[in-house]
Amino acid sequence: MPPRPVIVGAGRTKFGEHYEKQPERLIEEAWLRASEDAGLERKDLEACYLSDYFLLLTNKLGLEEGFLSELTELHVPMSFTRSFSSAFADACNAIQAGKYDVILVGGIEKMTDRWDKIRDDLMLLGDPWSYYAGGTPESSHELMLRAYIKQHGITGDNLEKLNVALAQISVKNHLHALKNEYAQFQRKITVEQVLEARRSARRPLGLYDFAPISDGAAAVIIASEEVGRKLTDKPVYVLASASATDYLSYHAREDLTGFVATRLAMQRALETAGIRLWDIQLLEVYDQSTLMEMISLEDLGFCKRGEAWKAIFMSCRDYKGYYEINGRKLFVNMNGGLKADGNPLGATGGAQIYEVYKQLRGEAGDRQVKGDGEIRFGGVVELEGFGTKSHVHILGGFR
Amino acid sequence: MSSEPVERRVSYMGDRLRGRRCQICGKEYFEIRDYCGNCGRKSFGKMENIDFFYEKGRLELCTLVNEPTNKFVKFGNYIYGVVSFHNGKIKVPGRLTDRIIGDKEAVDFSALEGREVVPRFRRRYSVGRSEIIPTISLAFTFADEYYPHQEYRVVAPKKEYDKPGIVGYGVYTSRFRIRENNMERAVPFIDEDAITAAVEAGKLALIHSGVDSMLIGKIYVGSESNPYAVKPIASKVAQVLRLGEEDEDVQCVDAVDTEFACKAATSMFKDAAALVSHPKFSIPYAMVIGADNSQAAPRDCPGGELDLFVGFGGCAFIFGKNDVVAEIEGWCSCTSDTPDFWRRDGEPYPMHGGRYTGDPAYFKHVRKAARKLMEQLNLKPGDINYFVAHQPNAYFPVRIAKELGFSEEQYLPSLQVAKFGNTYSGSSPIGLAAVLDIAKPDERILMVSYGSGAGSDAYSFITTSQIIEKRGCQKISVKYLAENPFLEYVDYQTYRRLKAGL
Numbered sequence: 001m002p003p004r005p006v007i008v009g010a011g012r013t014k015f016g017e018h019y020e021k022q023p024e025r026l027i028e029e030a031w032l033r034a035s036e037d038a039g040l041e042r043k044d045l046e047a048c049y050l051s052d053y054f055l056l057l058t059n060k061l062g063l064e065e066g067f068l069s070e071l072t073e074l075h076v077p078m079s080f081t082r083s084f085s086s087a088f089a090d091a092c093n094a095i096q097a098g099k100y101d102v103i104l105v106g107g108i109e110k111m112t113d114r115w116d117k118i119r120d121d122l123m124l125l126g127d128p129w130s131y132y133a134g135g136t137p138e139s140s141h142e143l144m145l146r147a148y149i150k151q152h153g154i155t156g157d158n159l160e161k162l163n164v165a166l167a168q169i170s171v172k173n174h175l176h177a178l179k180n181e182y183a184q185f186q187r188k189i190t191v192e193q194v195l196e197a198r199r200s201a202r203r204p205l206g207l208y209d210f211a212p213i214s215d216g217a218a219a220v221i222i223a224s225e226e227v228g229r230k231l232t233d234k235p236v237y238v239l240a241s242a243s244a245t246d247y248l249s250y251h252a253r254e255d256l257t258g259f260v261a262t263r264l265a266m267q268r269a270l271e272t273a274g275i276r277l278w279d280i281q282l283l284e285v286y287d288q289s290t291l292m293e294m295i296s297l298e299d300l301g302f303c304k305r306g307e308a309w310k311a312i313f314m315s316c317r318d319y320k321g322y323y324e325i326n327g328r329k330l331f332v333n334m335n336g337g338l339k340a341d342g343n344p345l346g347a348t349g350g351a352q353i354y355e356v357y358k359q360l361r362g363e364a365g366d367r368q369v370k371g372d373g374e375i376r377f378g379g380v381v382e383l384e385g386f387g388t389k390s391h392v393h394i395l396g397g398f399r
Numbered sequence: 400m401s402s403e404p405v406e407r408r409v410s411y412m413g414d415r416l417r418g419r420r421c422q423i424c425g426k427e428y429f430e431i432r433d434y435c436g437n438c439g440r441k442s443f444g445k446m447e448n449i450d451f452f453y454e455k456g457r458l459e460l461c462t463l464v465n466e467p468t469n470k471f472v473k474f475g476n477y478i479y480g481v482v483s484f485h486n487g488k489i490k491v492p493g494r495l496t497d498r499i500i501g502d503k504e505a506v507d508f509s510a511l512e513g514r515e516v517v518p519r520f521r522r523r524y525s526v527g528r529s530e531i532i533p534t535i536s537l538a539f540t541f542a543d544e545y546y547p548h549q550e551y552r553v554v555a556p557k558k559e560y561d562k563p564g565i566v567g568y569g570v571y572t573s574r575f576r577i578r579e580n581n582m583e584r585a586v587p588f589i590d591e592d593a594i595t596a597a598v599e600a601g602k603l604a605l606i607h608s609g610v611d612s613m614l615i616g617k618i619y620v621g622s623e624s625n626p627y628a629v630k631p632i633a634s635k636v637a638q639v640l641r642l643g644e645e646d647e648d649v650q651c652v653d654a655v656d657t658e659f660a661c662k663a664a665t666s667m668f669k670d671a672a673a674l675v676s677h678p679k680f681s682i683p684y685a686m687v688i689g690a691d692n693s694q695a696a697p698r699d700c701p702g703g704e705l706d707l708f709v710g711f712g713g714c715a716f717i718f719g720k721n722d723v724v725a726e727i728e729g730w731c732s733c734t735s736d737t738p739d740f741w742r743r744d745g746e747p748y749p750m751h752g753g754r755y756t757g758d759p760a761y762f763k764h765v766r767k768a769a770r771k772l773m774e775q776l777n778l779k780p781g782d783i784n785y786f787v788a789h790q791p792n793a794y795f796p797v798r799i800a801k802e803l804g805f806s807e808e809q810y811l812p813s814l815q816v817a818k819f820g821n822t823y824s825g826s827s828p829i830g831l832a833a834v835l836d837i838a839k840p841d842e843r844i845l846m847v848s849y850g851s852g853a854g855s856d857a858y859s860f861i862t863t864s865q866i867i868e869k870r871g872c873q874k875i876s877v878k879y880l881a882e883n884p885f886l887e888y889v890d891y892q893t894y895r896r897l898k899a900g901l
Contacts, residue, residue, distance in 0.1 A: 120468045127492075129429075132409055132523055133537040134464060134471050134479045134494035142462035143481060146508060150460070202505055203463050251481045251490045252429065256460070 005095040006228035006235035007395070008221050009038025010354040015216035015342025016184040017112045023052075023059055024071050026217035027108045030350070031072070034104070034219040038231055045221075046100040048078040049087040051107040052346035053384075057121055058114040083107075084218065084349030085382040085391030089241040091222055101227040108217040109344035118213055126385040129249050140250045140386045141289040142204040147256040148295070152306035165309040167194035168316035169290040170208045170339055175319070177336025179366040182351070184214055184342030194290075209290045214342035218350025220357065234361045239377070240272035240394040250386050257306075261390035262299035262381060269392040273377075277301050278328060280394065281371050282359055282378035284352035287337040296381055297323075300392075302330060321369070331369040334359060349382040353393065356380055360397045409523075411648065413535040414639050416518050418489060419446040427488040451489070452639075453551040453606075455515050455542050456482040459490065463506050470524035473589060473901050476500035482516055482539055496521055496538040497545065497574045497588050499887065515542040520598045520639055521590040525901040532626055534635070538590060545574040545885040547874050551602075554609030556721035557865075563672040564726035564860065566684065566719040567608020567869065570832045571599035572712035572819050572880050575887050577894040580707060582793065583881075584820030586894050587692050587711040589901055593624045594632050596713035596825075597690035598639050604686065604715035605640060607873040608722075615642040615717070616682030617653040617674055621663025621824045624692045626900075628744060631656040636688065660740060661789055662850030664689025664714075664824045668858060669730050671718040684719040689824035696748035697895065704751065708792050710820020711898075714828035724869055725835060725844065725860040731772035732856045733764055740851030757795075760853045765789065765799050768855035769847045776859055780804035783859075784842035787830040789849035790816035796830075799847075812837060813846075818881040831860075833877040840864040 011033025013026050021029075027050075035041065048068065055061045065078040081087045084107035091103045111118055123131035130140065145166075148154075154162055171191055177183035189208055197206030222228075228235040244264035247253050253260070270277060283300070287293035297308040302325055315323040322329040335341045335355040338348060356378035358364040369375060380393040412418075412431060420427045421435030422445045428435075435442040461480030464471070471477075478495040496519055500506065516539035523533035542548040572585040587596070597620050605612055620633040633654035637643065643652025657663045664687055671685035690713030695705035739760035742749035765788055773779070780786075786805040788796040793816055800810035813830035822829055827848040834844050844860040870876075889897065 117469065120470065123468055128409075129413075129537075130492040131468065132413065132533075132535060133492035134467065134474070134477060134524070135492055136464055136466065136468055136479075138466070139462050139464055139479050143460045146460040146462060146480075146512070150512070201463075202465065204508070249492070251492045256481070256490075 002096045003098055003224035003226065005092040005222045005238045006225050007238065007353070007357050008223050008228045008231045008235055009034045009040065010220040010357045011037055012182055012218040012347070012351055012354050013216050014182045015214045015344055015351065018110070018215040019112070023055060023061060023108055023110045024067050026110065026215065027068065027106050027219070028071060030217040030219040031104060031106060034221050038221045040102065040221060040231070042072050042074055044102050045074060045076055045104050046102050047076050047094065048074070048104045048106065049081070049091040050078060050105070051081045051084045051087040052109055053082050054121060054125065054345070055108070055110065058118070059110050082346070083382060083384050083391065084346060084353070085243070085393065088220070088349065088353065088393065089243060089391065092238050092241050095222060095224050101224045103222050104219060105222060105350070106217065106219040107347035107350040109346040110215045111213040111344060112215050115213070126388070127249050130251065138205065138210060141291050143250070144256060144295070145204045145291050151257045161313045162309040163195070164191060165313040165316065166209060166290040166294060167191045168312060169287065169293045170194050172316060172319055173287065173333050173337040173339040176334050176367065177340030180335050180341060183336045183340050184212055185336070185340045205289055205291065211288050211338035211343040214344040216342060216344035216347045216351070218347040218354055220350060220353055236357045236360050237396040238393065239275070239396045240269040241391070242268035242272060243389060243391040244268070245389050246387055248385065248388050258295050258299050259383065259387035259390055261387055262296060262383070262392070265390045265392040266300045269394050273394040273396070275377060275394065280377045280379045281329060281375050282331045282334070282356060282369060284333055284335065284355050284380045285337070286381050286383045287333060287339050288343065288383070290339070293333065293337065300379070300381065329371060334364065334367050334369060349380070349391065352380045352382060353395070356395050360395060410534060413537055414520065415450065415452045415641070416491070416536045417448065417450040417452065420449045421445065422447055427485060429489050429491050451484045452518060452536060454484055455517060455548045456484045456539065458512055458514050458516050458539070459483050461508050461511050463500070470526070473525050476502065478506065478511060491537055493537045493539045495540065496590055497540050499889070499893070515548065516540065517542050517546060517548045519546070521595055522592065522901050532594070534594070545883055549606050549874055551606050552609060553611045558722055560720050560723045560726060560863070562726040563676045563718055563720050564723035565835070566610055566717045566721065566723055567604050568714065568716045568832050568835060569600045569603025569607055569873070570712065570714045570829055570875065570877050570880060571596055571603055572710070574885060575889055575897060577891065578888055582817045582820065584709065585711040585822070586889055586897050587900070589897050591692065591711070592626050592900055593622045593690045593692050593713070594626065594635050596692065596711065597622065597632050597636050597688045600688050600690055600713035600715035601636050601640050601686060603873065603875055604717050607869060608717045609872060610684050610717055610719065612641050613644050615652060615684045615686050617671065617685040618642050618688070619655055619657055619664070619667040619671065619686070620688045620690065621657045621659070621667060622690050623658065623660055623663065623742070623823055624694050625656060632690070642686065659854065660850035660852050661823045661826055662848040662854060662856055664828055665848035665856045666732070666850070668716070668718065668727070668856070672727050675719050683721065684717050686715060686717050688713060688715040689828045691823035691825055692898065693821055693823045694748050702748050702750045705749070708821045710822045712819050712822040712825045712829060714825045714832055716828065722865055723863055724866040725862045728843070728859040728861050729772060729776045730856065730858045731768050731775060732854060733767045733771065734854035735764070737853035739853055760851060761789070761791065761795055761849050762799055764853050764855035765847045765849050766802065768857035769803055769845065772845070772857040772859060778859070780809070782843060783809060783845045785812055785834040785838065785844045786810045787813035787827055787834055787844060787846040789827040789847065790814065790830060791821045791826070793817050815877060815881070829877060835862070835866065836870070836876045836878060838862045838866060840866060
């Protein structure tokens, strides 16, 4: 049997605006916390798999390996990918191949420096045809919502409930972030605020429906099971790390009401992990917008297509800290999600994995979730672009 | 940025919406693909070109963009969404153009979704003044509004004439107007300019004529508001309208821009006619377009007096010897070096040369050209059914018409300046088109253009019987443009903003 990858440490920075910090300072901070968590020194690292979406563009930093080598005084192999999940998946593959025993996976992004141009960059890189036609990062989400409403024939009272359910997602995520010291927004908001922002924008989604742009870094240290068990008595297993892809252009896809890449990645991940869907009770989804959180519940299979809003609406009327779906509890975005925790692209997946890792080890502090029984499995979904690539990781507790 | 390969690629496919269809499974792509994703290698060489430039699409989904990306800021608020063609086989992103949406205006998306739209050729977004102007046809307007959807049907010619003449024509002006001093003037939308107007006019002329665009051997575009000092409008028109035979990325057509103030286009009528008549050259058709986003300085600046008269529009004529609607009977041109009006290179607005405007310029040259042609053809005012003059304002053409002995019945039908403003190179051509819209067979039209600097071209046309049958091929007549219920009137500030463009 090939070596199994386990997570032995994780660390991150606060997400938000870090004018004063160079990108390398942010990744240093995250790495130091992760190494402390794992009880490792830099000389123990055999390789680094790192990610940033577009430091090349935002901070004019190319050949990131070079500055990290200088910073860490390491000469180990390093490689860069576009998302934390890609780096994470590559590192897991390397462990499974028996190539390395201890790897640093890191992610970093510094977006706020380029505040004035960032939406052009995001659009042009993510979906150039839409950009040329006048699309914005927000408009794809809004068009998907329009498509969803039409496809499922949602009108009248139901439409109102759908709109409130989406607002509740934002409110819930802000609530979760109150207990997350690293979160970008640690404040409560109300459903009325979310709705009012949409009214004043005159659009289907408003300010409070969208994740912010952020600076930040995250790091996890993964090891082979054999080495990992020596480092910690609470390793978190990476049971599956799967991904799938879809067209760059949203409009060209056959299905405009969801992400086929997430559906495929989830199928593969469940097969690899050898567990059933509802074995997962803890989930970090990629809520670039409130709509994306709702759609993810459907794409992952927790809700039927066209119905996630009902479960969300019912769960959030008197929110108990989880969604209740067909009598089962699902803890979603306990760190506040991208909405409130923040979304520094290359680091976001790291924060998601960090959260599930901490929860599974019982180290999430005030945020620690309590299921009816033991929570053994957690899922992470990270997207690249507007559903162009989807990664699903399934992590399992240390037993 | 604009010289980057990606920009060029977008212009190639996006200026004229086209793609490929797999002949095995029928899958369509908004993309020039050499093989189909479904069928793989076996489809190589079996992908046919498809083109939806003249087609109708459907707005499937839409939302409001009121916080656009940087390059779209000048658009203000706009509707953006997904447009489908061929029953959803192809879906493209699109912006609705020709709509001014107020900062407080609520938009009901469900009332817009599901409606049919027509692709329009427009500027893509703002760029710096030194950059290439990006254009695209992923801009749409509703098919049941100002600009109706029209099919482009190529018709086999029925009759060859002895003399060359006008085979088809098209007039384009925008949806927006400013109303001042008993005049209505066409105002371009913010993504329009002389280039987009020329393309639109040419497109409408192709639709009206039924001429195969591949058979057009030469395209002349006359304008005095080309946004480029160096780079022709005609090349864009040729590429977007696929004039001449297409060979890989190249149109086998001669394309050239001409300049002589407001007579830049009319000057080329005779050249086009001569070219299609030459017995040794096999050029069946030539196209001449006059198009302008007529420029004027703001009212409080030198040259600002023009700001009360300038319009926007274009007019295209296809010349040939088959299925002619109006034969050229004769022509006469005259020129003198007169400093009545000019624009120095690099200056945004033209200037008037004080006392040289009027008598020493317009009247002298229009009178000379008209009289000389009438003498040559031995014509009296009574032999002429319609008189068309260049129309810088409502006063000049009336005064010269009266002086030459024409009555209201002869000159009023061509008088369009009070509906569209002075469209510079498009001015007398639009007057001619207005007459062709209503003329009966075997009527004589005398047209005299005027270009500052200065000169005039006089032409005598005689209509044929085919003028009636071809009229049914064009919904967008001059009257349709002038009396359209979807016109939108704007205030002075909006007019200046739209005219300045992206």
